[in-house]
Amino acid sequence: MSYFTPNTTNTLKLAALAAATMLALSACNQGGDNASAQKGTEQEAPAPLVGVVTVQPQNITLSTELPGRLESRRIADILPQVGGIIKKRLFQEGSYVRAGQPLYQIDDAVYTTALENARAQLASAQSALAKANADLSRYKPLVEADAISKQEYDAAVAAKRSAEASVKAARAGINAAQINVNYSRITAPISGYIGQSFVSEGTLVSPGGPSKLATIQQTDPMYVNVTQSAAEVMQLRQDIADGKMQSVNGGVEIEIKLENGTLYPLKGRLLFADPTVDQTTGQVTLRAEVPNPDNILLPGLYVRVVLPQADIPNAFAVPQQAVTRGESNSVMIVNAENSLEPRQVNVVQQQGNNWIISDGLQAGDKVVVNGLSIVGMSGAKKVTPQEWTAPGSEAPAPTDMNNTASDTEITSDDADQAASTAQ
Known part of the structure; x- marks a missing residue:
């Protein structure tokens, strides 16, 4: 026996249909709100970070590294002037001897x-x-x-x-x-370090013989002879004539780099540059003099001579990775609107890990060093510049939390991490 009448059944069906409709409308409204929130979040995404260096003009001295070998200032081969038997050697091999000091006694x-x-x-x-x-x-x-x-x-x-x-x-x-x-008593003609003795007691020697008895070398100061391409010298003179560079004054100081890359603590000076070009090699010969009071430098040692050649006023030093090399060199800078702007520059020479730029930049320009790949992937039109620190350099002191993003520093590791996060 049914307790519901037909009218009651219809009423229940209508109520169920209305409840289902309300649930569907509520779900649609919630989905629409989520989509709007997601769209708003995408619009409010922060601009990608790029590492920049804020460049300032400075007077930079251009220098070149030239290979060379050290040479004793004076060399004296000890030869007998009379014949006879060597009775005694009067010096210690490898020691310092003074001019006039007895070396050998002949019978x-x-x-x-x-x-x-x-x-x-x-x-x-x-x-x-x-x-x-x-x-x-x-x-x-x-x-x-x-x-x-x-x-x-x-x-x-x-x-x-x-x-x-x-x-x-x-x-x-x-x-x-x-x-x-x-x-018959052979003495040192000059002061310096004497090498090994090529004769011993009992050896018969004669004047004008084929062999020397020993060699004395004066090693303080030392000479270093280097050669430079005549084309480089001519280009340098042309740049100076055109006003792109200023010539270094007389009394040029030079520095010596040893084979292991360390810098010799004492500076030398350039003595002369041969005005004649070698017809075979096209090189110009230069000679420098280096003090050697502690006998650290040895004759025949291979070194590299750091030779200053010209001064560039109002030049900029920019990390190499910031410069795109080609027929026309260029860098990317962040302008006042925090947008990227390409800039053509004139690269003069490499100095360490930097390129020296003479034209194309202005004081205070923010040159992008890294982070461009992140900007390319995101397609952003604005960027957030942060000062870049070279890998391995000392990190700056922490800044105040109220500072803007442009006052903080970014390293190569920071840029890589940001790229991974973006991906």
Whole structure:
């Protein structure tokens, strides 16, 4: 038995249909609100970050690194000037010797004997001269009194002159013998460091022999000879003539980089530049002088010479990754509206990790270093510039939380993380 009448059943169906309709409308309204909220969120997304450097003009000295080898200022090969047996070596190999310091002693018995013989000859000549003077003194009044002939007097005069010549020859013989005795004791001709000895005690040496006994090198200061392309020199002079660069004044200081890349603490100076171009290599030779008081630099050592060549006033140093190289070099800057703006620049030279730019930038320009790939993926028209810090450099002190985004710093790692987040 049914407790509901047909009218009651119809009423229930209508109520159920109305409730379903209300639920459907509520779901549609909620979906529409979510879509509107999502669209608003997309419109309010922040501008992507880009790392920038704010450039300022400065006077930059252009320099070039040229390869070269160190050379002793003076080199002296020790050679015997008399023959004989080496009796003793009087120095320590590798030590510093001073000019005049004894190095070797040659057996001088023969030379001392020759010296004594020369001295005896001098005594004999002096005795003959004394007799000739006495004879001449006696003959002079006799010839005036015609007691002796003129011929005898002339013979006495000739005997005196001969005795005087013999004395001079004997003295010269003593000097020659003394020189040989002195040469038997070989001394250092210059001050410097002496290398290994190529002879030992008991070795027979002779003047003009094929081998040297040792070598002394003066290493303070040192010379370094370098060469530079004549084309580079001509281009530099042309830039100076055109006013793009200013010539460095005289007394140019140079720096030395050792093989391991470290910088030698003492600066040298450029001595001269050869005005003649080598016809074979097209190079110009330059010579510099470097102080070496502690004997750190060694002859024959390969080094690189950092040679300043010209000054560029009002130039800009920009990280290499910020410059797009090609037929026309360009950078991307962030303008006052926080939009990206390309700028053509004139690149002069590389200096470390930077390009030196002479034209195309102004003081305060914010040059983009990284983050352009993020902007390209997002398609954003505005960016948020943040100061960029080179990898490995000391991080700046934390800034106040009220500072704007442009006052903070961004590194290469920050940019990579931001790119991953965007993807």
